[in-house]
Amino acid sequence: MSQVTLDAAAYRVVTPEECEACEFAEVCTLNLLGVGRCGRVLAVGGDPSVRRRLMEMGFCNAAHVEVVRRAPLGDPIEFRLRGYYLSLRHDQARHIRIQPVLS
Amino acid sequence: MSHCLESSPKDIRQAEMVIALAGNPNSGKTTIFNALTGLRQKIGNYPGVTVEKKTGRCALPDGRQVTIIDLPGTYSLISRSPDEQVAMEVLRGLRADTPAPDVVVAVVDASNLQRNLYLVSQLIELGRPMVVALNMVDVAERRGAPVSAGRSEERLGVPVVAVVGHRREGIAELKAAMGRARVAPMPEWGLPEAMAGEVERIAAEVRSGTAPSPSTLGEGGGEGLLDGRGGALTHPSPGVPGEGDQWSVVAERLLIGDEAGDLDRVLEVPGVWEAVAGARERLLASGVDPVQADIEAHYRWIDEVARGAEQRGSSTRGETGGVVRLEYAPVRTWSDRVDSVLIHRVWGLVIFAGIMASLFVALFWVAEPLMGGIEDGIAALGAVVSGWLPAGPVHDLVSDGIFAGVGAVVVFVPQIALLFLFLGVLEDSGYLARAAFLMDRLLRGVGLHGKSFIPLLSSFACAIPGIMATRTIEDRRDRLATIMVAPFMSCAARLPVYILLIGTFFATWGALGQAGMMLGLYGLGIVAAAVTACIFRKSMLKGQGSPFILELPGYKVPQVGQVLRTVWVNTREFLVRAGTIIFCFSVILWAMSYYPRLPEERTSAIAVAAEAHAQEVLDSFVAAHRDVRHTGWHWEMDSVYDDALLSYIAAEQLRYSISGRIGSAMEPVIRPLGYDWKMGVGLLSAFAAREVFVSTMGIVYSVGEADEQSSSLREAMQRDRYADGSPVWTTPVALSLLVWFVLAMQCMSTLVVVRRETGTWKWPVLMLVYMTGLAYVVALGVYQVGVRIG
Numbered sequence: 031m032s033q034v035t036l037d038a039a040a041y042r043v044v045t046p047e048e049c050e051a052c053e054f055a056e057v058c059t060l061n062l063l064g065v066g067r068c069g070r071v072l073a074v075g076g077d078p079s080v081r082r083r084l085m086e087m088g089f090c091n092a093a094h095v096e097v098v099r100r101a102p103l104g105d106p107i108e109f110r111l112r113g114y115y116l117s118l119r120h121d122q123a124r125h126i127r128i129q130p131v132l133s
Numbered sequence: 134m135s136h137c138l139e140s141s142p143k144d145i146r147q148a149e150m151v152i153a154l155a156g157n158p159n160s161g162k163t164t165i166f167n168a169l170t171g172l173r174q175k176i177g178n179y180p181g182v183t184v185e186k187k188t189g190r191c192a193l194p195d196g197r198q199v200t201i202i203d204l205p206g207t208y209s210l211i212s213r214s215p216d217e218q219v220a221m222e223v224l225r226g227l228r229a230d231t232p233a234p235d236v237v238v239a240v241v242d243a244s245n246l247q248r249n250l251y252l253v254s255q256l257i258e259l260g261r262p263m264v265v266a267l268n269m270v271d272v273a274e275r276r277g278a279p280v281s282a283g284r285s286e287e288r289l290g291v292p293v294v295a296v297v298g299h300r301r302e303g304i305a306e307l308k309a310a311m312g313r314a315r316v317a318p319m320p321e322w323g324l325p326e327a328m329a330g331e332v333e334r335i336a337a338e339v340r341s342g343t344a345p346s347p348s349t350l351g352e353g354g355g356e357g358l359l360d361g362r363g364g365a366l367t368h369p370s371p372g373v374p375g376e377g378d379q380w381s382v383v384a385e386r387l388l389i390g391d392e393a394g395d396l397d398r399v400l401e402v403p404g405v406w407e408a409v410a411g412a413r414e415r416l417l418a419s420g421v422d423p424v425q426a427d428i429e430a431h432y433r434w435i436d437e438v439a440r441g442a443e444q445r446g447s448s449t450r451g452e453t454g455g456v457v458r459l460e461y462a463p464v465r466t467w468s469d470r471v472d473s474v475l476i477h478r479v480w481g482l483v484i485f486a487g488i489m490a491s492l493f494v495a496l497f498w499v500a501e502p503l504m505g506g507i508e509d510g511i512a513a514l515g516a517v518v519s520g521w522l523p524a525g526p527v528h529d530l531v532s533d534g535i536f537a538g539v540g541a542v543v544v545f546v547p548q549i550a551l552l553f554l555f556l557g558v559l560e561d562s563g564y565l566a567r568a569a570f571l572m573d574r575l576l577r578g579v580g581l582h583g584k585s586f587i588p589l590l591s592s593f594a595c596a597i598p599g600i601m602a603t604r605t606i607e608d609r610r611d612r613l614a615t616i617m618v619a620p621f622m623s624c625a626a627r628l629p630v631y632i633l634l635i636g637t638f639f640a641t642w643g644a645l646g647q648a649g650m651m652l653g654l655y656g657l658g659i660v661a662a663a664v665t666a667c668i669f670r671k672s673m674l675k676g677q678g679s680p681f682i683l684e685l686p687g688y689k690v691p692q693v694g695q696v697l698r699t700v701w702v703n704t705r706e707f708l709v710r711a712g713t714i715i716f717c718f719s720v721i722l723w724a725m726s727y728y729p730r731l732p733e734e735r736t737s738a739i740a741v742a743a744e745a746h747a748q749e750v751l752d753s754f755v756a757a758h759r760d761v762r763h764t765g766w767h768w769e770m771d772s773v774y775d776d777a778l779l780s781y782i783a784a785e786q787l788r789y790s791i792s793g794r795i796g797s798a799m800e801p802v803i804r805p806l807g808y809d810w811k812m813g814v815g816l817l818s819a820f821a822a823r824e825v826f827v828s829t830m831g832i833v834y835s836v837g838e839a840d841e842q843s844s845s846l847r848e849a850m851q852r853d854r855y856a857d858g859s860p861v862w863t864t865p866v867a868l869s870l871l872v873w874f875v876l877a878m879q880c881m882s883t884l885v886v887v888r889r890e891t892g893t894w895k896w897p898v899l900m901l902v903y904m905t906g907l908a909y910v911v912a913l914g915v916y917q918v919g920v921r922i923g
Contacts, residue, residue, distance in 0.1 A: 078390075078424075079213065080680040085428040086209045087682060088248050091436070102478040103574035106583075106681060112247040113278065115685040117570050119577065122680050 058130050060095065061107065061123035068096045069128030076125030088112040089126055150199040151232045152311060153223060154266075155256060156240030157249050158206030159563075159686035161268040163187075164298035165240055166203040167695060169308070176702050180230050183604070183892055184219045194309050202234065208248075210255040211391055214607045224259055227394045236314040237263045238307070243273035243280040243295075244687065246442065250435040253289070254320070258382045262314035265293040266307050271300075272687065276466055278443055285442040290318045299692055319378045322430040325421050328388070331412035335384035335405070342402040388412060388423045468563075468687040476567050485571050488564070489590055495551045496594035497625060503547035511540040529727060530720075538719035541821060542712040545597050545882070550704050552591055552598035556605065557699040559587075561691035565605060566683055573681060579663045580670030581618075582611040582681065589615065589662070592622035593655075596883045597711075600890055601703065610674040614666050616890060617900060620883050621662035623655045623875060626823040630874050633827050633841040637850055638867035657875050661907065707886075714885045722821045722881075726792040731785060743781040746835065750777035780837040787832050792817050806873070806909070807866035807916040809855070816873075820881050823874065865919025869912040877908035 063069055070092045074081050088111050089095070098108040098115065106117040118126075156162040167174075170189025179186045187203040204223055205216035212218040219228070226233025239256050241249040256263060265285065273280050286293040292310040296303035324332065383399060387409045400406050416423055474480050515536025522528040559565040569583030576585050584606045592599030599619045606612040623631075631654060635647050642650065731739065751774045787793050796814035803813050811833040818829040827846075831839025834849035853861040878884070884897040891897070 074425075077680075080682075082211065082424055082428070083209070083213055083680065083682060085425060086211075086251055088251070088432070090425070090429050091432045093432075099476065101476070101570050101574060102482050103571075105574045105577070106570060106683070108476075108570065108685060112245075113276075114245040114248060117681070117683045117685060119573065119681045122682065 056129065057127055059124045060097075060109070060118075060126040060128050061120045063097045063128065063130060065097050065099055067130060068094060068132075069130045070094060072127045072129055074126050076122070080122065081125065084118075084122065084126065087116065094131075095126075095128060150193075150197060150235045150311075151202065152199050152236045152238055153202045153204055153234035154238050154240055155204050155220060155224060155252065156206060156268075157208055157242065157245075157252055159684060160206065160240045160242040160245075160249060161298045162206060162240040163203060164692070164695065165238075165266055165268060165296060165304070165307070166201065167698070168298055168301050168304045169201055176706070179219050179228070181892065182215050182219060183890055184216050186219075186231070191308065193312055194305070195312055197312075199311070200232075202231065207252065209252060210259070210393070211389075215609060216607060221393060224256070224261075225393055225395055234261060236311055237261050238311065239263060239265045241265055241267050243267045243270045244276050244278070246273070246278070246280060246439045247432070247435050250438060251431060254431045254434060257289075257317040257320065258385075260316055260379055260382070262316050263291045264307070264310045264314045265289060265291060266303075267293055267295045268298050270295045271297050280442050285438070288438045288441045291315055299689075319382075320434050322427075323433060324385075324430050325426050327419055327421050328416060328423060328426050331416060331423075332381055332384045332388060335387055335408050335412055336380040338405055338408040339383060339387075339399055339402060340380050342404055385427065388416075389427045390424065466687065471688050472567070472685070475564070476570060481567075481571060485568060488559075488568075489587075492552075492555050492587070493590060493593065495555065496548050496591055496598065500547040500551055500594070501625075504544050507543050507546065508540050511536055511543060515540075526727075526730075530723075533727070534720045534723040537723065538716040541719045541882070542708065542715050545595065545707065546704055548595050548598045549601065549707050550700050552602060553700045553703045554696065556587070556602060557696035558691045560605065561689060561696060563686045563688045566685050569683055570685065573683075577681075579666040580674075581615055581666055582606055582608065583683070585611065585615040588619055589622055592619040592624060595624050595626070596620040596622065596880065597707075597886050600883065600886050601707070603890065608680075610670070613891065613896065614669045614674050616887055617669055617896070618662035618666045620878055620880065620900065620904065621658045621665070621876070623658045624823070626880070627654075627874050629824040629827045629841040630819075631871065633830070633846070634867045634871055636841070637847040638862065638864055654871060654875050657872065661876055665903070665907075711882070711886050711889045714888075715882045718881045718885065719821055722792075722818070724791075725795075726787055726790050726818065728790060731782075731789050739782060739785050743778050743785075746781045747774050747777035750774070776837045777835070780832065780835040783832050783837075784835045787814065787829075805916070806912045807863070807869050807920070809861055811853075811861075812870065816877075816879065819874075819879050822882070823880060826874075863920075865916050868919055869916035872915050873908045873912040875908075876904060876911055878904035 057072060058069065060069065071089045072092070074084050074089050076084075093112055096110040098110050100107050101117070106119045107123055108115060108117045109123075154162050154166055166187065166189060169191045171191075173191070174187060174189040176188075177186045178184065184205055189201045189203070190198060191201055192198055202223065204220040207217040207220040209217070210221045210224065212221045222228045223231050224234065224237065237256055237259065239253050241253060253265065267280060267282050267285060270280060270282075280295075282293045282295040292313045292315070294303050294307045294310045296307055298304075383396070386393070387396060387399065387405070400409075413423060416426075475484055515532045518536070519528050519532035522531060556565070559568065565584070565587075568586060571583070572586040573583030576583060581589075585603070587605070588599045588602040590599075591602050596619050599622070600616050603612050603615045603619070606615060631651060635650050639647055639650055751770060754773045755770070788797075792814055793810075796812075796817055797810040799813040799817075800808075800810045803816075808816075811830070814833060815826045815829045819826040827841050828839060830850070831837060831843065831846050834846060834853070836843065836845040836849050839846040850862050851860070855861055878901045884901060887897040887900060888894055
C-alpha cells in the first residue's frame with residue numbers, strides 16, 4: 031500500500047443524508063464523511079512530508095476516526111482520533127482513505 | 134561506556150547536568166518548566182532563528198544544580214517547522230549554541246497518551262538517559278482512562294512520574310527521578326521482515342565503511358549522537374544496549390528519509406547512499422513503504438504500552454486486520470460541552486466576534502490613554518532634564534532627540550503588553566486553536582492561515598503588536614505572508630492623517646460621506662492585503678499549500694502567573710531588542726531635521742521676515758478679537774506674536790535641514806503625485822511614526838503646535854498657493870495623499886520589528902520597496918485621473 035495517490039476529489043461538503051446513502055461504500059475519503067460518522071484509516075496519500083506527519087499524528091494502523099463537526103464556514107473539519115481532537119482542511123482530509131463504519 | 138560529566142570538554146557545561154524538557158505542544162511542558170525553575174529563568178532566542186530559547190536552573194534533592202532547557206513543543210523528531218527543527222537539533226546535540234542534554238525529560242499528556250507516546254518512541258531511539266513526566270493524570274482520570282505511572286515504568290524501562298503541573302503535584306518526585314534517569318531498553322519494533330533485513334544491511338554498510346565512530350557523529354554541542362548512552366547517571370545501568378542497536382537506529386533513520394544534520398556525515402561514507410537508495414527501491418517494489426512501515430510499527434508498540442499503562446478496562450481490545458487497537462469509550466467531558474457552544478455554527482461566531490471586539494477595544498481605546506500618559510510623562514521628564522541645560526544643540530538633543538526617542542519606543546508598551554495578555558489567556562485556555570478553526574476558511578482564500586486573523590486584527594491598532602502576534606503561526610510561509618501584509622491594515626497612527634485630510638478637503642461631504650470615505654480607506658488596505666497575500670503565496674512564498682493540521686486541545690483555566698510571565702517576557706524583549714534600534718533611528722531622524730543649522734549671515738534676513746510675519750499674524754488676531762478684550766489681553770498678544778515668530782523660524786530651519794533638502798530634492802519625484810516639497814518633508818518625518826506628518830505640517834506652515842483638529846493648520850493648508858497662484862492642496866492631491874498613507878510603508882518601527890521577527894533585513898527591505906512602490910503607482914493613478922476629471 032505504498033505511494034498512495036488519490037484522485038483530487040472535488041471540494042464539496044457532503045450532507046449527512048448523502049453520506050447515509052453511501053454507508054456501505056467500501057472506501058471513502060475522510061473529507062466526504064458526514065458529521066457524527068466514523069471510519070477506519072486505510073491509507074494516507076498526498077505530499078510526502080504532510081503524509082508522514084498525518085501518520086505520525088495517528089492516522090495509521092486502521093485507527094478509528096470520528097467526524098466531530100465542520101467549522102461554521104464548512105471547512106476545516108474537526109476529527110476525534112486516538113482520544114484527542116484535531117482539525118484538517120478538506121484539502122488534507124481528502125488524502126486520507128477510510129473505510130466507513132457504523133458508529 | 135558511562136562517561137564522566139566532570140571530564141566533559143565543554144566549559145559551557147561547567148560540570149553541570151543539562152536536562153531538556155521535550156514533549157508535544159499542549160502537553161503542559163511549560164507549566165512543568167515553570168514549576169521546576171520558578172523565577173530562575175533566562176529567555177532569549179536561538180541564534181539565527183526566531184525561536185524562543187528558555188533555560189532555567191533548579192536544584193535536585195541531592196543538592197546538584199542543573200540547567201533545564203524547555204524545548205519548543207514538537208510532535209516528531211522529523212521536523213516540519215523551525216520550532217520543531219530546534220527541538221530536534223538540541224536533542225541530537227547538533228546545535229553549537231546549546232549543550233546536548235544529559236537527561237531528556239519526556240513530558241507526556243496522560244489524557245492523550247497514544248499520540249504523546251509517539252514522540253517518546255523516537256526519544257527512546259535517541260538513546261539518551263530519560264525520565265517520563267506523566268502530566269495531567271487528573272484529566273486522564275476524569276476522561277475515564279486513568280494511567281498508572283508504575284505500570285508505564287515497567288513497560289518503558291525508565292522512571293515515570295505522575296505529575297499535575299499546574300498544581301505542582303509530583304514536581305519533587307520528578308526532580309528526584311532525574312537523578313535516576315536511564316537509557317530506555319530498545320523496544321522490538323516489529324518492522325516488516327523485509328524492512329528489518331534492509332535495516333541490518335545498511336547498518337552493516339555503515340559500520341564497515343570508514344564511518345565516523347558512533348561517539349563523534351554529532352557535531353555542534355560537543356557531544357556525539359550516541360555519546361549520551363551513559364546509562365543511569367548515578368549508578369551504572371545494567372544491560373546498556375550495545376552500539377549495534379544504535380547503528381540499526383541510524384540505518385532506520387536513513388531508510389525513512391530523516392534529514393537531520395547528523396546523518397549527512399553518514400551519507401558521505403562511500404557506499405552508504407547507494408545502499409539506502411537501493412534498499413528503498415527494493416522495499417517499494419515489494420510493496421513496503423519504509424516511512425509507513427516505521428510509523429505503523431511505532432504505533433503498534435504504542436498500543437501495547439498504552440494498554441498496559443491504563444489502569445482500568447475502559448479500553449477494549451479489537452482485532453482488525455490483525456492490528457490490535459485501543460478504542461476509547463466516548464466520554465463527554467466538560468471540554469466537549471464547551472466546544473459545542475464555542476465553535477457552534479451560530480453562537481461560536483457570535484462569541485468569537487465578541488472576544489475579538491474586546492481585543493480590538495483593548496488595543497485601540499484602552500491602550501490610548503496609557504500611551505498618551507507615557508508620551509506626556511516622558512516629554513515632561515525631558516523638559517525637566519533639558520531645563521538644567523543651557524539652550525543649544527545639547528539641550529535640543531536631550532529634549533527632542535533622546536527623550537522623544539525613548540518616548541517613541543515606550544509608547545508601544547501598553548499595546549504590546551495588552552496584546553500578549555490576550556494572547557496568553559487565549560492560548561493557555563485553548564481558545565486560540567478554536568479561533569483559527571473558525572476563521573481558517575475566510576483567510577485560506579487569500580493563502581493565509583486561520584491563525585493569521587488575530588495578528589491582522591491587532592494590526593488595525595498597530596502593526597507592531599500585530600507582527601509580534603504572528604509568532605503563534607507555526608508554518609514559516611504562512612507566518613511570513615501574514616507579516617508582509619499586516620502593515621496594510623490601517624493602524625491608529627494613520628487616523629490623525631486621515632482626519633486632517635478628510636476634515637479639511639472633504640468638509641462638504643457631510644458626516645456620512647466622510648465616514649464612508651474613512652471606511653473606504655480601511656477597505657482599500659484590506660483589499661491590498663488580500664491581493665498581495667495571494668501574490669506572495671504564488672511567488673516567493675509558494676509551496677504545496679501549507680498543511681493545516683491543527684490540534685484542538687482540551688480547555689484549561691489559564692494560569693495567572695504563566696500569562697503575566699508571557700506579558701513580561703515579550704514586553705521586555707521588545708524594549709531590549711527592537712527598542713534600541715527604534716531609538717537610534719528616532720535620534721537619526723531628529724538630527725536630520727535639526728542639522729545643518731541656519732547660518733549666521735542668513736539669520737538677520739530671516740529675523741526681519743519673521744518679525745513681519747509675526748506682526749501680520751498679530752494684526753489679524755487683534756482684528757478678530759477686538760470685542761473680547763479682558764485682563765491679561767496684552768499677555769495673550771505677546772504670546773501670539775512670539776509663537777508666530779518662533780514658528781516662522783522653525784519652518785525656515787526645517788527647510789534648511791537635511792530633511793528639508795531631501796524633501797525639496799524629492800519634489801520632482803513626488804510632483805506627479807501632486808505633492809510639493811512640504812509634503813515631501815512631511816512624508817519623510819512620518820517615518821518616525823505616521824502621525825508625525827500632522828505636526829510636521831504644523832511646522833512647515835508656521836502654525837506652531839498643531840494637531841489634526843487645528844483650524845489654523847487647516848486654513849493655512851487651504852490658503853497655500855504655488856507661485857502661479859494655483860492652490861497647493863486640491864481634492865486630487867488630498868485623495869492621492871490619503872491613498873499613499875494607506876499603502877506606503879513608512880514606519881521604521883515596523884521595519885525594525887519585521888527585521889527582528891524574520892531574522893534578516895531581506896524581508897523589511899522587500900516590504901519597504903513593494904509597499905511604497907505600490908503606493909506610488911496607485912497614488913499616481915488617483916492624482917492623474919483626479920486632475921483630468923477635475
